[in-house]
Amino acid sequence: MTASFDPPLEPTLDTPRQSLRLTPRxxxxxxxxxxxxxxxxxPALTGNTFVVTLFTRILILAIGAVSLNLIMGYGGMVSFxxxxxxxxxxxxxxxxxxxxIGSGFVQWPVxxxxxxxxxxxxxxxxxxxxxxxxxxxxxxxxxxxxxxASGLDRYGGDDGLTIYHRSTFGGxxxxxDKTAFYYLCLALLIGSIYLVWRIxxxxxxxxxxxxxxxxxxxxxxxxxxxxxxxxAFVIAGALCGLAGALLATHTNFISxxxxxxxxxxxxxxxxxxGGLGSPFGPLIGAATFLLxxxxxxxxxxxxxxxxGPFLLVVALYVHGGIDGLIQGRRDG
Amino acid sequence: MADMLLAVQGLTKRFxxxxxxxxxxxxxxxxxxxxxxxxxxxxKSTFIGLxxxxxxxxxxxxxxxxxDITRLPVHRRSRLGLARSFQITSLFAxxxxxxxxxxxxxxxxxxxxxxxxxxxxxxxxxAPAQAALARVGLGHxxxxxxxxxxxxxxxxxxxxxxxxANPRLLLLDEPMAxxxxxxxxxxxxxxQGLKGSVTILLIEHDMEAVFALADRISVLVYGRVIASGDAxxxxxxxxxxxxxxxEQAYLxxxxxxxxxxxxxxxxx
Numbered sequence: 001m002t003a004s005f006d007p008p009l010e011p012t013l014d015t016p017r018q019s020l021r022l023t024p025r026x027x028x029x030x031x032x033x034x035x036x037x038x039x040x041x042x043p044a045l046t047g048n049t050f051v052v053t054l055f056t057r058i059l060i061l062a063i064g065a066v067s068l069n070l071i072m073g074y075g076g077m078v079s080f081x082x083x084x085x086x087x088x089x090x091x092x093x094x095x096x097x098x099x100x101i102g103s104g105f106v107q108w109p110v111x112x113x114x115x116x117x118x119x120x121x122x123x124x125x126x127x128x129x130x131x132x133x134x135x136x137x138x139x140x141x142x143x144x145x146x147x148x149a150s151g152l153d154r155y156g157g158d159d160g161l162t163i164y165h166r167s168t169f170g171g172x173x174x175x176x177d178k179t180a181f182y183y184l185c186l187a188l189l190i191g192s193i194y195l196v197w198r199i200x201x202x203x204x205x206x207x208x209x210x211x212x213x214x215x216x217x218x219x220x221x222x223x224x225x226x227x228x229x230x231x232a233f234v235i236a237g238a239l240c241g242l243a244g245a246l247l248a249t250h251t252n253f254i255s256x257x258x259x260x261x262x263x264x265x266x267x268x269x270x271x272x273x274g275g276l277g278s279p280f281g282p283l284i285g286a287a288t289f290l291l292x293x294x295x296x297x298x299x300x301x302x303x304x305x306x307x308g309p310f311l312l313v314v315a316l317y318v319h320g321g322i323d324g325l326i327q328g329r330r331d332g
Numbered sequence: 333m334a335d336m337l338l339a340v341q342g343l344t345k346r347f348x349x350x351x352x353x354x355x356x357x358x359x360x361x362x363x364x365x366x367x368x369x370x371x372x373x374x375x376k377s378t379f380i381g382l383x384x385x386x387x388x389x390x391x392x393x394x395x396x397x398x399x400d401i402t403r404l405p406v407h408r409r410s411r412l413g414l415a416r417s418f419q420i421t422s423l424f425a426x427x428x429x430x431x432x433x434x435x436x437x438x439x440x441x442x443x444x445x446x447x448x449x450x451x452x453x454x455x456x457x458x459a460p461a462q463a464a465l466a467r468v469g470l471g472h473x474x475x476x477x478x479x480x481x482x483x484x485x486x487x488x489x490x491x492x493x494x495x496x497a498n499p500r501l502l503l504l505d506e507p508m509a510x511x512x513x514x515x516x517x518x519x520x521x522x523x524q525g526l527k528g529s530v531t532i533l534l535i536e537h538d539m540e541a542v543f544a545l546a547d548r549i550s551v552l553v554y555g556r557v558i559a560s561g562d563a564x565x566x567x568x569x570x571x572x573x574x575x576x577x578x579e580q581a582y583l584x585x586x587x588x589x590x591x592x593x594x595x596x597x598x599x600x
Binding site for chain 2: 214
């Protein structure tokens with residue numbers, strides 16, 4: 001009789017206990033959320049509404065970044081044309097408003113559906129390629145839709161189009177109320193983070209993440225990976241279309257600049273900065289990026305001169321972005 | 333022919349002027365342990381690629397479990413019960429061992445357009461995955477990330493993933509590649525344990541392992557099957573002897589002058 005030796009089990013990544021422990025990451029997220037919830041108190045006390053305007057913009061672009069994180073962070077699909085969905089969502093709202101259809105119950109679903117449909121077309125073609133080719137094709141589609149929008153003379157062409165009336169929701173919520181709109185954006189952001197978190201931990205999400213990690217193996221164990229990636233791509237497009245509708249509402253304005261390729265680049269930067277494949281990373285990344293941009297533009301005429309090298313350092317030396325920094329070294 | 337699980341006829345694949353598979357006829361019986369050996373460049377990788385569906389043949393056909401699979405894509409063949417391991421370890425590096433196998437189980441539990449429930453808490457996936465890990469001796473490493481497993485454990489995990497879906501045929505692409513003698517011996521014991529309970533096609537360089545395990549051996553040279561039979565038949569075959577000239581030690585010619593021919597053809 002030999003005594004059997006059982007090596008001790010190593011801790012699993014997601015034991016329920018761990019998710020309840022107060023890690024620096026959870027502490028920071030709680031802090032950020034508390035800050036965001038309390039933010040509208042500031043203008044209520046001081047009358048200065050600029051902060052709410054700035055943070056509404058941050059929340060909206062964070063939703064865009066959350067959607068990009070789903071396909072780029074978890075799925076490994078670097079879409080360099082993601083601003084196109086912002087633009088399509090925005091134009092859906094702007095065009096319908098101009099044509100006299102003011103109900104948000106029509107405008108917003110149309111914005112989401114139009115963005116989803118465009119994502120279906122782009123995904124169906126681009127997901128047959130990989131790596132740099134995928135990046136170039138998504139970029140090309142993004143620029144294509146940019147020029148289409150520039151050519152829409154009825155809707156302002158290059159100059160863009162002012163939206164005179166924000167979407168109505170039958171008295172349910174008044175979007176002209178800055179505080180109400182801010183809280184709507186916050187709720188939608190938290191909702192999208194939760195949605196993406198559920199998706200990536202579901203069976204579907206396992207397939208998408210497996211395809212990022214090793215697509216050949218995924219096919220060998222029996223997954224038709226293309227259709228799963230395509231569905232993820234469409235979900236991300238739809239979610240970004242919603243962000244586009246919010247963005248157009250926020251600025252009361254649409255223009256092709258919403259979907260210029262540099263905007264797509266900004267979204268990628270936000271996701272990488274916050275931490276690829278981290279649930280709250282896009283929010284942290286969007287806030288850091290836009291606040292830095294705002295602050296730097298006040299002290300210098302060339303904010304990019306400082307922002308650029310900063311991003312380079314993060315990309316080169318900080319694996320896992322800001323989220324990775326908070327958690328300490330990511331286990332490999 | 334009725335008891336053939338896999339039947340290959342006239343399978344041909346040319347890459348430009350190179351004929352990597354030259355009208356291969358080949359079959360595997362239900363429950364058989366069939367090994368394919370051959371020197372480097374014999375077309376073994378092409379052959380497994382053709383069977384798995386990663387390479388499309390120009391001529392010939394492949395029948396599996398009674399149906400023609402010649403034109404089926406990789407994932408459809410996998411669904412039919414044709415599982416494979418990879419020569420170069422091919423795992424999901426940022427997942428745990430259990431996650432890896434659970435994904436292989438999931439592939440055979442209907443579609444995965446399920447967006448809400450947590451997959452990692454799903455016993456329908458975890459229990460069979462844990463069982464497959466135990467079967468290859470990795471039960472205690474379930475929660476370990478792939479990156480922290482040893483090379484030998486990676487190879488075991490490869491087998492567990494292939495086993496997870498209860499395949500009808502297991503294609504093993506050089507499972508002993510890069511292993512030390514101890515790890516090799518353990519892998520041979522593992523395969524010995526699987527023998528009989530699952531049909532296996534083993535492609536392997538390690539001749540000792542092949543002669544110890546296989547019911548039947550086919551020898552592939554320049555894209556052709558030059559011999560097929562049990563160990564004794566293959567060892568005695570003149571064409572095989574010619575193909576393996578200089579490697580007689582592995583064909584049982586211990587008296588050939590005490591030469592040491594390395595670990596077998598193609599190693600180096």
